Amino acid sequence: MQDGRLSVAVVGAGYWGPNLVRNFNLSQDWHVAAVCDLDLERAERLALTTRSAVAVRSVEQALAIEGVDAIAIATPARTHEAIALAAIAAGKHVLTEKPLADSVGSGERMVAAAEAAGVVLMADHTFCYTPAVLKIAELIHEGELGDITFVDSVRINHGLVQPDVDVFWDLAPHDLSILDFILPDGLRPQAVSAHGGDPLGLGKACVGYLVMQLADGVIAHVHANWLSPTKIRQLIVGGTRRTLVWDDLNPTQRVSVYDRGIDFVTVTEDAERAAAQVSYRYGDTWVPALPEVEALSLMVGEFAAAIREQRAPRTDGHAALRVLKVLDATSRSLEAHSAPATVGAEREETVA
Numbered sequence: 001m002q003d004g005r006l007s008v009a010v011v012g013a014g015y016w017g018p019n020l021v022r023n024f025n026l027s028q029d030w031h032v033a034a035v036c037d038l039d040l041e042r043a044e045r046l047a048l049t050t051r052s053a054v055a056v057r058s059v060e061q062a063l064a065i066e067g068v069d070a071i072a073i074a075t076p077a078r079t080h081e082a083i084a085l086a087a088i089a090a091g092k093h094v095l096t097e098k099p100l101a102d103s104v105g106s107g108e109r110m111v112a113a114a115e116a117a118g119v120v121l122m123a124d125h126t127f128c129y130t131p132a133v134l135k136i137a138e139l140i141h142e143g144e145l146g147d148i149t150f151v152d153s154v155r156i157n158h159g160l161v162q163p164d165v166d167v168f169w170d171l172a173p174h175d176l177s178i179l180d181f182i183l184p185d186g187l188r189p190q191a192v193s194a195h196g197g198d199p200l201g202l203g204k205a206c207v208g209y210l211v212m213q214l215a216d217g218v219i220a221h222v223h224a225n226w227l228s229p230t231k232i233r234q235l236i237v238g239g240t241r242r243t244l245v246w247d248d249l250n251p252t253q254r255v256s257v258y259d260r261g262i263d264f265v266t267v268t269e270d271a272e273r274a275a276a277q278v279s280y281r282y283g284d285t286w287v288p289a290l291p292e293v294e295a296l297s298l299m300v301g302e303f304a305a306a307i308r309e310q311r312a313p314r315t316d317g318h319a320a321l322r323v324l325k326v327l328d329a330t331s332r333s334l335e336a337h338s339a340p341a342t343v344g345a346e347r348e349e350t351v352a
Helices: 017-026 040-047 059-064 077-089 104-117 131-141 167-182 271-276 295-309 317-335
Strands: 006-011 030-036 054-056 070-073 093-097 121-124 148-158 191-197 207-213 219-225 227-239 243-247 255-264 278-286
Touching: 006 017, 006 059, 006 295, 017 030, 017 040, 017 295, 030 040, 030 059, 040 054, 059 070, 059 077, 070 077, 077 093, 077 104, 093 104, 093 295, 104 121, 104 317, 121 295, 121 317, 131 167, 131 227, 131 243, 131 255, 148 167, 167 191, 167 207, 167 219, 167 227, 167 317, 191 317
Parallel strands: 006 030, 006 070, 030 054, 070 093, 093 121, 148 219
Antiparallel strands: 148 227, 191 207, 207 219, 227 243, 243 255, 255 278
């Protein structure tokens, strides 16, 4: 530590690394010791934006810097395991960009290594630290919506087509991590069914629809799309008492809670009579006030708190692994022409 601050080295100075460096640098909890990138000039430019970080080209150099407490990884998912395992072996805490890794096996090895070493492994599931999602989780866990009946999530935009992953692996981790965070039992679907479209002929899904079968007959749906000319980030969570809508692009009404729904007064076996028993409920709409706080600032604060308090962070390795297992099942469903794919149960025991 330096002046009571924890010390971090950020690996990766490309797209996401600068966001991490900026928030670590502004935090009272952190000191940025190093910026690491294969492009040393790029690392040097980013290091100059901090108080006193040095620029290095290799992870080994970053780990060798005296006093470094943690490594933050902002590199492609295929590189996460090797970097994380090297950091964990050196006794460092680890923060990884989403997704945790590029395969379930890699993710499991990372989680097991961190637990065996007694260090914090945390995923940067950024949306889980937005004031809106924190409020949604609070409302659901307090029972304001009642029992969850359905979830519908849309994340579409005219975005960057990624060279190494499909639209599910690029965009859906955001939605899946949010669902894992807000659902009372986390993201534990029994099976998933994925439908992907490749209108550009790139050999990967650019438009995707994912349906997940949750407990008690609840269905969750995620729509991800790189090709839409309009940008939509919306989540609808239906409950037996109320329905919640999150519109991330609406600055004045991000979260709305609707006291509206459909009730069955009685249940009969006669379909025609049952239809007549439907009661439509029209109540008020409530818009909770939300603070204006950058999600990444809360995320780096949670990383520091988990290290100091020797506890699991909100988005720990197990949460990230649940997301990874759904992504894996999604790929298997696509390979099986959209047939349902089961999601493997998370191992609870520590792997030696």
